[in-house]
Amino acid sequence: MKSKAEPVLIIGAGVAGGIVADVLGNSRSGELKPIGFVDDDSNKQKQILHGLPVLGAIEHIPVLVKRYCIKKIIIAIPSASGQVIGRIIERCHQTEAHLKILPGFYDFITGKIKTTNIRDIEVDDLLGREPVSLDVEQIAGYLTNRKVLVTGAGGSIGAELSRQVAKFSPGQLILLGRGENSIYEIELELRDNFPGLNLKSEIGDIKDRVRMDLIFNRYKPNVVFHAAAHKHVPLMERCPDEAVKNNILGTKNVAESASRAGASIFILISSDKAVKPTSIMGATKRVAEMVILHMNNRGGTRFAAVRFGNVLGSRGSVIPLFKRQIARRGPITITHPDMERYFMTTVEAVQLVIQAGAIAGGGEIFILDMGQPVKILDLAKNLIRLSGFKSETDIPIRFTGIRPGEKLVEQLTSKNEDIISTGHERIFAVSGSEQDLNLLEASLNILESPSFSFQEQETITLLRNLIPDFRK
Secondary structure (H helix, E strand, C coil), X not given: CCCCCEEEEEEXXXXXXXXXXXXXHHCCCCCEEEEEEECCCHHHCCCEECCEEEEECHHHHHHHHHHHCCCEXXXXXXXXXXXHHHHHHHHHCCCCCEEEECCCHHHHCCCCCCHHHCEECCHHHXXXXXXXXXXXXXXXXXXXXXXXXEECCCCHHHHHHHHHHHCCCCCEEEEEECCHHHHHHHXXXXXXHCCCCCEEEEECCCCCHHHHHHHHHHHCCCEXXXXXXXXXXXXXXXXXXXXXXXXXXXXXXXXXXXXXXXXXXXXXEEEHHHCCCCCHHHHHHHHHHHHHHHHCCCCCCEEEEEEECEEECCCCCHHHHHHHHHHCCCCEEECCCCCEEXXXXXXXXXXXXXXXXXXXXXXXXXXXXXXCCEEHHHHHHHHHHHCCCXXXXXXXXXXXXXXXXXXXXXXXXXXXXXXEECCCXXXXXXXXXXXXXXHHHHHHHHHHCCCCCCCHHHHXXXXXXXXXXXXX
16 A cells, blocks of 8 residues: 655746656655645735645745644756855755755756656755856867867866867867776766777876876877876875875876877866965865976967865865765864865866867966855854754764965965956956066976976975965
């Protein structure tokens, strides 16, 4: 005998909410029973839509859940901003009901909604700003029918870059990475989803100059997205030699190989940690930016960089860690209660990179308007609530102290850099003081000389000479 259907409250009495009501009402499983709508539109109050009443506004959610014994709440406002979603969630979490959300608007309009499309709320829904949108025609113009190479293609950003590039029908997509398993996985995925794609995979270490030249000469890519890097701050504090070899010399190898092979566009993926760096990772990323800007003056390739904030859900980021800690019922560990970071989704980060390639004239560092920085403590509390628990009561939070190399607050630009409009309302370029090219070239020669030992203090001294505001 079937169990009694669970009462469902639908947030949003618009087109999407109506479709959800119809889908649930006509479902053969009978597991969910829509009771009514919630909508802030005063004109819809007390109306009957799709056979269901509009029971009240968002502020009434706790009362309605109690009155109608609601077990599930579905947010059916596909175009809602993060701020609106956040306000709804605050009300919903005053109840014991389980919260779910409809896919974004563009997913919604591409096909019929099914009950399987209604998913759990993710932290991505709480960015508190509108997501970045792409100028599709502008992008297609430089990717379609071109040879595109992605370094670090097995990583979080590199893999998503490869997925997005594949949608624009490149003439050839070359996946380059050091880890054979991760490259194998993204290759399988792309072959399944894009059967007509001319796809090539290469295993290689960007620190190997000979291997880079061989690969670039073999394919002669038109567009290069350089995502390969060491990015974990505490680990790079313990392994400064590897950070320098990979992030600086590896970037130099790839950039020079791309230039020699005649690439048209080269985009480096950098980090907000490159601004006034306090970590080895940030300092090496800043020098990588300097290398790219210097390379822009040496040939026909347009070189540019893109600075990211923290990417939600990427490997090594705080969200997967918090999820693991919640799964074992805590505690969630946070280094400091005042720690703040800029956040973006993986898709947003990749869209910024691809858009940057379309608008790059050469020599720019691009940044994204990511709204206001978010406190890590607030992020943790939100994730605990979204997982169906209460912070401290169910999942304790512990502060462990700032780790070596970390800042309390990140910046996207330094005091010597000016922000310049690009024509895209959410993407900006930064320009700063001229870098000392003689010092850069001399330092790179030292790094590449057999006599350089890569001992920690020797490495830090060299980085300090290159970056006056490097504080370690």
